[in-house]
Every structure is written in structure tokens, then in C-alpha cells.
Amino acid sequence: GDQVEQSPSALSLHEGTGSALRCNFTTTMRAVQWFRKNSRGSLINLFYLASGTKENGRLKSAFDSKERYSTLHIRDAQLEDSGTYFCAAEEDMLSGSFNKLTFGAGTRLAVCP
Amino acid sequence: EAAVTQSPRSKVAVTGGKVTLSCHQTNNHDYMYWYRQDTGHGLRLIHYSYVADSTEKGDIPDGYKASRPSQENFSLILELASLSQTAVYFCASKDREDTEVFFGKGTRLTVV
Numbered sequence: 001g002d003q004v005e006q007s008p009s010a011l012s013l014h015e016g017t018g019s020a021l022r023c024n025f026t027t028t029m030r031a032v033q034w035f036r037k038n039s040r041g042s043l044i045n046l047f048y049l050a051s052g053t054k055e056n057g058r059l060k061s062a063f064d065s066k067e068r069y070s071t072l073h074i075r076d077a078q079l080e081d082s083g084t085y086f087c088a089a090e091e092d093m094l095s096g097s098f099n100k101l102t103f104g105a106g107t108r109l110a111v112c113p
Numbered sequence: 114e115a116a117v118t119q120s121p122r123s124k125v126a127v128t129g130g131k132v133t134l135s136c137h138q139t140n141n142h143d144y145m146y147w148y149r150q151d152t153g154h155g156l157r158l159i160h161y162s163y164v165a166d167s168t169e170k171g172d173i174p175d176g177y178k179a180s181r182p183s184q185e186n187f188s189l190i191l192e193l194a195s196l197s198q199t200a201v202y203f204c205a206s207k208d209r210e211d212t213e214v215f216f217g218k219g220t221r222l223t224v225v
Contacts, residue, residue: 004155033213041201041219048213086155088214100146100171101205101214103155 003027004089006104013111018058018075021107023087025068030092032063032070033101037084046072046085065092077111084108116140119204119217126224132191134220136204144207145187146171146214147179149200156203162187194224 005024013019023032034046047054049063049070058077063070070087088101116139126132136145144163148156148171158171160179168179176198178190187206191198204217 006155031213035216041221043203043216043219045213045215088156100158100161101156103148103157105153105155 002105003091003102004087004104006087006107008107009105010108011110013074013077013081013109015078015111015113016076018073018077020074021072021085021087021109023070023089023104025070025089028068028092029065029089031090032061033088033090034061034070034072035086035088036081037086037106039083043086074109077109079111079113082109082111117204117206117215117217119202119220121220122218123221124223126191126194126222128194128196128224130194132194132222132224134189134191134202134204134222136187136189136206136217137185138187138204138206138215139185140206140208140215141184142206142208142215143184144209145181146205147177147187147189148203148205149173149198150203150219151200159189159202194222196224198222199224 031050036044047061053062060073084106086106087104118137120135146161147159150156162168162181180188202220205214207214
């Protein structure tokens with residue numbers, strides 16, 4: 001089964017509002033990354049976390065390896081935040097996996113005026 | 114910041130033809146990866162490499178070969194392109210275990 005379950009699959013926000021994206025993991029992950037795929041199709045690195053939280057501008061991410069989830073919070077959404085957001089997690093090496101990333105299916109975010 | 118450059122950025126290929134996608138990274142990273150992304154899905158790992166002259170199969174290797182002739186270069190080869198291989202392909206690299214992965218801008222491949 002899928003190791004990374006991302007939700008919601010789609011999200012619509014009005015400018016100035018906020019919400020949270022979430023990824024649940026079915027196994028222990030050692031790190032998580034969040035990406036945004038922009039309108040040109042490029043993947044933009046947002047965060048890399050091995051634990052705890054990180055904040056960058058209007059974005060904040062948290063990762064709890066023990067509870068097997070990660071979140072990405074967006075506040076004061078702007079039109080340019082629109083795009084598809086992916087989480088990707090790296091399995092704990094003790095589980096025997098090479099350090100590859102397993103991606104969630106993505107969240108399509110549309111920010112409306 | 115690490116630079117991962119993919120070429121071409123887009124390509125149209127004929128069914129049954131050979132396609133080579135190239136990836137070049139300039140930061141001497143050990144690990145390199147090829148992923149494909151299909152609309153509505155996350156990225157899936159095709160092949161990867163952790164050292165020059167060695168490649169490994171990822172989760173969906175069928176129909177693809179990979180080549181790592183040097184630390185900097187990692188190619189994805191479709192010997193006989195098929196319609197189902199129409200997708201966006203991403204190359205990525207990273208240094209060691211505790212660092213983030215850096216992606217190229219992607220190659221949009223259309224097989225007709």
C-alpha cells in the first residue's frame with residue numbers, strides 16, 4: 001500500500017486566508033521534504049525536516065517521526081501560492097531502505113481573489 | 114545552491130524510437146535519481162545511482178535503462194519508447210544521508 005498519504009487532494013483558498021496540508025506515513029520516516037510544483041512545471045524545495053518545525057515567511061512545516069505525520073501550513077495565501085504541493089518522505093535506514101524519497105500524490109492548491 | 118540541469122526540457126518522440134534524457138549536477142553529489150510524474154500522482158522512482166558507473170532499479174524500472182558515466186552525469190534511456198511513457202521526468206541529486214534532495218526543472222516527454 002501507499003506509504004505516504006497526502007491530504008487534501010485539492011484545496012481552494014481566498015487570498016489572505018490559510019490552511020494546512022497533511023501527510024501521514026504508514027512507516028517510520030527519517031525526514032520529510034515539501035515541494036511546490038509551479039506553473040512552469042519546476043519543483044521548488046520548500047522545506048527539509050528531520051524533526052521539529054521550520055518556518056519560512058508565510059509557510060510553516062512540522063514533522064513528527066514518532067507520530068508519523070508532517071504538516072505544511074500556509075497563512076495569508078497569495079495568488080502566486082497556487083500550484084501543486086508534494087510531500088516526500090525518506091524511510092528510516094533501520095527499515096532497510098535506500099534513502100529514496102516516497103512522494104505523496106500531491107495537493108492542488110488554487111488561491112482565488 | 115545545488116544545480117541540477119536536465120536536457121532537453123521537452124521532447125516529442127515516436128513510438129518505438131530511442132530517447133535519452135540527460136541530467137547534470139555541479140555539486141559533486143553522490144546520489145542521483147530519476148523520477149517520473151504523471152498528472153494527479155506523486156513522483157515515482159525509476160532508477161537511481163549512489164556512485165559513478167553503478168545504477169540501481171527503483172520502483173518502476175521496466176522499460177527504462179540508466180547510465181552514470183561520471184559523478185556529474187546521469188542519463189535515462191528509453192530504448193523503445195511507448196505511449197505509456199508520456200510523462201514529466203525529474204532528475205534529482207543529493208549529497209549524503211542527512212541532506213535534502215535537489216531536483217531539476219523536469220523534462221516533459223510526449224510519445225506519439
